[in-house]
Amino acid sequence: MPDKKIFNPHEKEIIKDVYKGLDLPTRRLFGKRALSLGAISMLTGCSLTSEDSIEEALMVMSRFNDGVQSWLFDPNKMAPTYSEEMLTKPFPFNAFYTEDEIRPSPDNFKLKVSGLVQDTKDWTLTELRAFPQTSQITRHICVEGWSAIGKWGGVRFSDFLKRIGADSTAKFVGFRCHDDYYTSIDMPTALHAQTLLTLTYADEVLPPKYGYPMKLRMPTKLGYKNPKYIQEIFVTNVNPGGYWEDQGYNWFGGS
């Protein structure tokens, strides 16, 4: 293994996954243990095949470490933003089911809040729209091997967490979604300036395919960490895991 001191705990987790991935027979290399490898390949723009040696993987890792990692893992660094001309049209749809199986969330919907917060009142969309709104154009990266640039708008998640009196010393924020998807993130990412509780896509009300009524958008995290169709948000010290995370995807997912 590389010198321990060079890598932070999250990176060490990824490196372990890369090693495990390389140990597997070819047919399983692109299976769940190697997903972080797929992510590194995506983020570094480097195509890795099953023939790659450990040395080659380490070269990729050190490039990864020098570049992309700096904004992925530092809560004070911003992910790149893009111009309107660079938007990917149409923006891809992805879920653990196909687009014709979307079950739209009801219009009279209310967001539930629970766990380590002072105020557990429900939130209507109208109330959320009354918060200061902000928008950003960022790149969404999916471990399945595609990325796309999109424009999302909504409430800075840190503003919302402050408003509900979330315990910012708690470790996790969890999400339960209308389609039974679930995921969770670390508190530093929840408080990151680019983490948005989005209500719009391309300046329009978030359409069903992109997660109406709301989606948490984090340009510092891979696609599967960005929950759509959010119904409930909770703050906790017990890691709530996630739909893909519980099947072996890297939990931190900033890889």
Ligand SMILES: Nc1nc2c(c(=O)[nH]1)N[C@H]1C(S)=C(S)[C@@H](COP(=O)(O)O)O[C@H]1N2
């Ligand atoms: N509720 C819910 N959120 C989800 C998913 C899902 O299946 N259900 N899939 C995740 C994955 S793997 C990706 S890549 C993105 C896709 O978002 P998009 O449809 O806006 O491109 O949503 C993420 N959030």
Ligand SMILES: [Mo]
């Ligand atoms: Mo994804």
